[in-house]
Amino acid sequence: MTDLIRKGALFLMSQKCYDNYFLEHDFLDIPCFKALLSKGLGLAIIAGSVLVKVPQVLKILNNKSGEGINILGVMLDLLAITFHMSYSFMNGYPFSAWGDSTFLAFQTVAIAVLVLYFSGRKVQSVIFLLAYAVFLYVLNSGLTPMKALITIQSCNIPILLVGKLSQAFTNYKAGSTGQLSAATCFMMFAGSVARIFTSIQETGDQMMIITFCFSTFANGVIVAQLLYYWNKPSGAQDAKAKAKKPKSKKVD
Template identity: 50%
Template sequence: MAASEKAVSASFMEPFKDILVNYLMPEKCYDEFFLNFNFLHVDCLKIIISKGLGIGIILGSVLVKLPQILKVIGAKSAEGLSFKSVMLELLAITGTMAYSIAKSFPFSAWGEALFLMLQTVTIGFLIQHYKGSTVKGLGFLVIYFCLVAVLISPLTPMSVVTTMQASNMPAIIFGRLIQAGTNYRNGHTGQLSAISVFLLFGGSLARIFTTVQETGDSLMALSYIISSCCNGLIAAQVLYYWNVSPAVKKKAE
């Protein structure tokens, strides 16, 4: 490519360079795409796809459990939701967040854990609140956030954080199996939000690729593989019980 054409391209893209290099690609990939016009550079394409998916997952995670929260508040009931399952899910999310911070992974590789944590802990409180145990729910919030503050502080040894991340796998499995068992016993999915379930399933699938690409951490990748399988089980139940509601189930009985 002529030097003059490269100069024109560089001049046109200059206002966007800082944003692209800081958030989507390293400078070598910026040069490949916008100076050399090599849009089929495999390594750079992988980086951009991974970064784009990571940012998309984080943006989506801001709202992923909002339908679930609104459904519970709208019904003024947490029927069909298991508090034990929520606790195990929080253990897994918190472990991933603390491990990623300790390892200094880029925010695009784990940022959704922060938003999922805030929404999941809200659901945990709502379950207690609608069971008539609001004080217990408030105590749960205080204790949980105190524990999180300790975990992400320098006071917690790396070995403890790594152990937490390793415990994600059984926590995810048991948490999802508890929820699946609750759905099976009830014969319906209660106030479980289909939108939230499918978004979680899609997000965990995408995270397998981004984790391998951005961190190369096999422990985190395995956690997301297991999470995808377990989220897929709940998604399958949502489809199976699609036309069954608590009211219909009780009437049938």
């Protein structure tokens, strides 16, 4: 049992920190506390990422509509997530520092496929799914040089900003957030904030840290719009309400 606890503890901390906590009982070691907090946050983000976009997927399925969801924004978001995942994986960074990207990528693919499918582009949705699988293989199989991965990772900031802000512009034009899931947007914002800290602690990669700062800003804009348009109906809901409203009879 003791050996099992030790193995579990060493999964979360270094041997030095294990000795400090369990042998020397030094619980005020700040570097070890920050490292442990970062590892715990990283694993919590990964656990949360398993379901973070599921509310969005379910909302699209239940309404059989991707109304208000900017497909360009979804594609660019997927591109940024995939670039970050491949760059981190090929660099050999700890899974706790980027593992959430794996689950976010698959869920974002599902959103893109559903938006295409329910907009009447069924063939395109299948082609997109196959194309993404090939693209993922090329990035993560060693076929793509590391220099190329560094270059595409540096493109993540403009990709993120264009993707998120195009969604924000769509919300602004519609005067509502359509089928956007509040739960998904709030969790994405919280995750990007936490990732700034974990990236500093676990990778020290300046490019990743700056990228998450911009990601936090972009996600914050979407969250602010959700709060602003909270009680305003979407276009589809507004149309239904008008259809149900009885027409006034003409008085001769």
